[in-house]
Amino acid sequence: MKKELLLKILKTSSIIFIIIILFFFLLQIKKGNIYFNNKNIVEKNDDYQITINYPVYKDEQFNKKIKDFIKTQKNSFIEKVMELKNKRISHNKTYNLNIKYDVEDNKEIYSIHFIISYYLGGSKYKREDAVFYYDYKNNKELTWNDLFKDEEKTLNVLSKLSKEKLNKLDIRLYSQFDKGIKPIKENFSNILFLEKGIKVIFPPYQVAPWSTGEVDIAISYNELDKTLKEQEEIKIEEKEQTNESEKRLTRNLDELKDKKLIALTFDDGPSKDTTEQLLNGLKERNAKVTFFVLGSEVEKFPDIVKRAYNEGHTIGSHTYNHKNLVNLTNEEIQYEIISTNQLIENTIGNPVRIIRPPYGSINSSILSQTNMSFIFWNVDTEDWKNRNVDITYQNIINNAEDGQIILLHDIYQISVDAALKAIDDLEKQGYAFVSLEELEQLGRIKLDSHIKHYSFKN
Ligand code: ZN
Numbered sequence: 001m002k003k004e005l006l007l008k009i010l011k012t013s014s015i016i017f018i019i020i021i022l023f024f025f026l027l028q029i030k031k032g033n034i035y036f037n038n039k040n041i042v043e044k045n046d047d048y049q050i051t052i053n054y055p056v057y058k059d060e061q062f063n064k065k066i067k068d069f070i071k072t073q074k075n076s077f078i079e080k081v082m083e084l085k086n087k088r089i090s091h092n093k094t095y096n097l098n099i100k101y102d103v104e105d106n107k108e109i110y111s112i113h114f115i116i117s118y119y120l121g122g123s124k125y126k127r128e129d130a131v132f133y134y135d136y137k138n139n140k141e142l143t144w145n146d147l148f149k150d151e152e153k154t155l156n157v158l159s160k161l162s163k164e165k166l167n168k169l170d171i172r173l174y175s176q177f178d179k180g181i182k183p184i185k186e187n188f189s190n191i192l193f194l195e196k197g198i199k200v201i202f203p204p205y206q207v208a209p210w211s212t213g214e215v216d217i218a219i220s221y222n223e224l225d226k227t228l229k230e231q232e233e234i235k236i237e238e239k240e241q242t243n244e245s246e247k248r249l250t251r252n253l254d255e256l257k258d259k260k261l262i263a264l265t266f267d268d269g270p271s272k273d274t275t276e277q278l279l280n281g282l283k284e285r286n287a288k289v290t291f292f293v294l295g296s297e298v299e300k301f302p303d304i305v306k307r308a309y310n311e312g313h314t315i316g317s318h319t320y321n322h323k324n325l326v327n328l329t330n331e332e333i334q335y336e337i338i339s340t341n342q343l344i345e346n347t348i349g350n351p352v353r354i355i356r357p358p359y360g361s362i363n364s365s366i367l368s369q370t371n372m373s374f375i376f377w378n379v380d381t382e383d384w385k386n387r388n389v390d391i392t393y394q395n396i397i398n399n400a401e402d403g404q405i406i407l408l409h410d411i412y413q414i415s416v417d418a419a420l421k422a423i424d425d426l427e428k429q430g431y432a433f434v435s436l437e438e439l440e441q442l443g444r445i446k447l448d449s450h451i452k453h454y455s456f457k458n
Pocket of ligand 1: 267268318322358359
């Protein structure tokens with residue numbers, strides 16, 4: 001009896017012991033291979049304040065590299081402070097330097113990301129980033145070029161993917177953030193390797209203002225490989241693209257001879273049901289029109305825009321958010337215009353040349369800010385106000401005349417119904433419905449930069 005009890009206790013305690021051992025073992029694993037110790041430097045005097053954190057690893061050579069880097073940063077900061085001091089430039093805030101870091105581990109490589117922020121007077125804090133890579137499986141430091149073998153190809157792919165991803169972000173970017181993602185190495189030096197993909201870091205001022213802060217995008221390894229492969233097959237792809245643009249349905253303009261021409265234009269779309277219905281109806285009637293689309297809606301329904309374009313209609317911009325451009329700053333105007341142009345271009349594969357400012361609201365400054373042609377209208381069906389099929393239909397019929405540009409909105413069912421009905425009746429009276437591109441080909445309109453059009457009368 002006693003012996004049994006003793007055995008039981010022994011058994012239980014050994015199980016507990018094993019569990020404890022396992023626990024510590026797992027804890028060790030969970031901590032991973034991060035053998036970094038943190039070093040901290042704090043210096044404060046009348047002239048400046050410095051706070052630096054940097055990692056120390058078990059590889060002496062690598063440590064020396066990091067230490068030298070930190071030293072260079074620190075010395076260059078102190079040098080600049082002394083220069084300013086000698087110039088006796090007065091300042092209210094204390095000059096300061098702050099270096100911090102974080103480490104990403106993708107189970108093979110550590111990516112050590114430094115953020116160097118400093119203040120040297122004026123109104124701006126400055127920031128510089130740096131990334132070091134260490135292959136802890138093979139115990140050696142790696143460079144950017146070790147990780148991305150074909151520099152040129154990689155940069156092109158990174159630039160392409162960044163553009164796509166930045167366009168999808170719902171944050172304020174520079175309207176011309178293209179400069180910050182040009183395929184040059186300086187733009188893509190801050191890349192971290194994570195388990196499933198890379199993180200591309202854009203420090204403030206690269207693609208967005210300081211107020212937006214750091215902008216990060218994630219690219220999975222799959223995506224990266226796939227796009228790199230696509231890049232390799234770029235010649236084949238180019239061929240395919242020409243095939244695709246050949247797919248666009250255009251008609252023989254001879255069939256428009258002796259016809260009275262009208263340009264129907266549809267704003268504020270694309271919209272899921274109504275635009276698709278309109279496209280079906282236009283196809284049946286062999287009518288071409290022009291769509292002034294909103295960037296925000298192109299993002300939601302790119303397939304509809306692509307379909308409209310492929311079916312021979314013209315796509316123009318109606319800006320991103322339908323704001324009154326006259327009330328915006330230049331930077332905001334640029335954002336409204338350029339982001340939408342990029343979205344449309346990505347969707348249809350060709351640049352957009354025409355724009356219709358929301359509310360027809362414009363001034364000379366806006367006109368000069370873009371190289372697009374501005375298209376207004378001379379017939380407003382007021383579909384947005386009357387919301388009535390018959391009134392909208394009458395407004396088209398009563399104003400029908402060669403050379404008219406008629407304003408409608410493809411986001412209302414009544415507008416689609418009225419337009420299709422009017423097309424049926426006017427075609428019988430010798431009218432044809434044309435897109436702005438067709439009018440240009442016919443020599444009836446010139447879609448030149450900075451030019452305003454209200455109609456295309458002879
Ligand atoms: Zn509008």
